[in-house]
Amino acid sequence: MRSLQVLFFSLLISFWATPAFSQMTDDPTTWKYEVKKKSATEYQLIFHLELKKDWHIWSMHPGGDGYEIAPSFTFDKSAGVKLVGSTTEKGKSVTTTMAGIDGKITYFTGTVDYIQNVTVTGNAKITGKHEYQVCNDKMCLPPKDKDFVFEIK
Numbered sequence: 001m002r003s004l005q006v007l008f009f010s011l012l013i014s015f016w017a018t019p020a021f022s023q024m025t026d027d028p029t030t031w032k033y034e035v036k037k038k039s040a041t042e043y044q045l046i047f048h049l050e051l052k053k054d055w056h057i058w059s060m061h062p063g064g065d066g067y068e069i070a071p072s073f074t075f076d077k078s079a080g081v082k083l084v085g086s087t088t089e090k091g092k093s094v095t096t097t098m099a100g101i102d103g104k105i106t107y108f109t110g111t112v113d114y115i116q117n118v119t120v121t122g123n124a125k126i127t128g129k130h131e132y133q134v135c136n137d138k139m140c141l142p143p144k145d146k147d148f149v150f151e152i153k
Contacts, residue, residue, distance in 0.1 A: 028052035
């Protein structure tokens with residue numbers, strides 16, 4: 001009888017925890033990728049990010065106490081492709097103080113674009129990964145890695 005109670009309790013906990021865990025791990029981001037031609041060999045690689053309501057992503061230079069995980073972009077080496085400068089961010093940022101974080105911090109809500117300028121000779125497939133972390137006023141989700149591909153023809 002005791003083992004039956006333990007089994008029932010275990011099943012009850014697992015059914016209760018599954019929806020909470022699922023909600024906690026859903027990614028509240030939508031990423032889209034665009035190539036914008038600037039000249040015969042110059043392009044902008046644009047990472048468009050849309051965040052669900054009440055979520056934010058840290059700035060690439062978030063400030064704060066150093067525990068905030070800023071978005072980062074890593075590009076695989078590709079013949080005929082040269083990165084020009086570093087990736088920049090464009091959107092409406094918020095700079096404020098937050099309970100539990102030392103110093104001022106900067107983040108984005110709503111939408112933000114990350115832009116990397118490149119020069120390309122010939123056709124190219126530009127690949128890599130970007131890492132980011134999103135938070136709301138109650139928690140931060142674990143950092144997430146996403147692969148990306150840009151094709152220039």
